[in-house]
Amino acid sequence: MAQVPQIKIPATYMRGGTSKGVFFRLQDLPEAARRPGQARDRLLMRVIGSPDPYQKQIDGMGGATSSTSKTVILSKSERPNHDVDYLFGQVSIDKPFVDWSGNCGNLSAAVGPFAISNGLVDPARIPENGVAVVRIWQANIGKTIVARVPITNGEVQETGDFELDGVTFPAAEVPVEFMDPADGEGAMFPTGQVVDDLEVPGIGTLKATLINAGIPTIFVNAADIGYTGTELQEAINGDAQALERFETLRAHGAVRMGLFGDVSEAASRQHTPKVAFVAPPTGYLASSGREVAAEEVDLLVRALSMGKLHHAMMGTAAVAIGAAAAVPGTLVNLAAGGGDRTSVCFGHPSGTLRVGAEATQVNSEWTATKAIMSRSARVLMEGLVRVPADSL
Incomplete structure (x- = not known):
């Protein structure tokens, strides 16, 4: 050779x-x-x-x-x-x-x-x-x-x-x-709704917030898919059937968002959109062994990236979380208690993260003006x- x-x-x-x-x-x-x-x-x-x-x-x-x-x-x-x-x-x-x-x-x-x-x-x-x-x-x-x-x-x-x-x-x-x-010319919600009824074969009809901010993201309620929002990686990534259901959810949500013409296209683009599930605040043990108290966070969020549950939170998904939290009535906003918000602290598998965001409504359409968070x-x-x- x-x-x-x-x-x-x-x-x-x-x-x-x-x-x-x-x-x-x-x-x-x-x-x-x-x-x-x-x-x-x-x-x-x-x-x-x-x-x-x-x-x-x-x-x-x-x-x-x-x-x-x-x-x-x-x-x-x-x-x-x-x-x-x-x-x-x-x-x-x-x-x-x-x-x-x-x-x-x-x-x-x-x-x-x-x-x-x-x-x-x-x-x-x-x-x-x-x-x-x-x-x-x-x-x-x-x-x-x-x-x-x-x-x-x-x-x-x-x-x-x-x-x-x-x-x-x-x-x-x-x-x-x-x-x-926000994606495009400031439009955050591709369907025009802050909450949609999303039909997913094998799962049923789910309430979903479909948002283009930071990165296209599909938010669903943890309870609606059989989770609590306190899960760590092994609870999801070790379950092949769960991963398959999440991929089906991702594909159908992507078509609803207009990102794909058909669910078969989803396999060729793993990076977008993301899938995340949210829940009201409750205490849990983070992957580091730290006790996260319910009082520390406004809500819990778990997100999948490239077909697996992320060990913490993707930065672009954190932007989506912040933008969605700033809009009254989204699943993210409701899990955090509802109302007007300019920042939110959420619990993820590794601990907590605070992200700030500003959103405005013009002619009934929501627009995110900016989101900010600290990294290193x-x-x-x-x-x-x-x-x-x-x-x-």
Whole structure:
């Protein structure tokens, strides 16, 4: 067998929020991968170690979960009033597919720090000490994100005392603001209703809030599908029949939202939409062993990503939660007690998270103006990632 050399590509392995992924500057990619297409997808899959029928990603940088099978490509932005263009690729673990249909809210917190450290932000906009405001264009969904990155002695500050449930060690806080997070021209509810009756074969007719904010998300009541909202990963991910039911729910909800023309298309796009179930506040034991008291949270939320229950909460889904909570009458709002809200603290499998959001109603149509939450980010490794030269 002929020997194939490996190529070396500058890359940074970063944690952002409760996710981690491989970050690239567009200019550092091989020329064939600087444009969207098969060459780029093949390269990123090989970097991550997909497709892997063993679902371990041993021969790549992925961690065999939806939170760790991620790639990011950044470049200087040519858009007015923006510093960097951010493109996110969710790599399927066991299928030959990279999903470019949505954003990663968690990794959004790492975009600003990476952009500053890698020369993608004008040095004149970076203080010697203080906070650098990085204006990010999220190219997947065409939205603006503003990250506020702490700077110490002219460099990104990564360490600190900010604690984030789902992340073991504290770090520096990075507030992230998602501007106009609703899909399209500000429309949040694709059916025009804050609650729909959704028919799902094998499950029945469910009350559902279908929202496009942060990422398209389908919310249902935990009790309606036989859960309490206190479940941890093993309760869902170890139940093949439950996962199949959730995928059926996701597919039918996606068609109702207009994301797919037919349920058969859902299997080809795992990243969107998300499915989440909500419940009123109650105490539970988080995956870390911490007791979360009912008084700490406004509601409970569990969400699935790439076909599995997430260990904490996807950042984009947190935006959807905040936006839905801000609109009276949604299932999220009702689980939190109803009424007008500009922020909500929800319980997830790893602990709690607070997200703020603002929504307004114009001509009977709801629009989200912004959502904000705090995350953290840290460089785990930087240098050269290697892939066989025939990967492209």
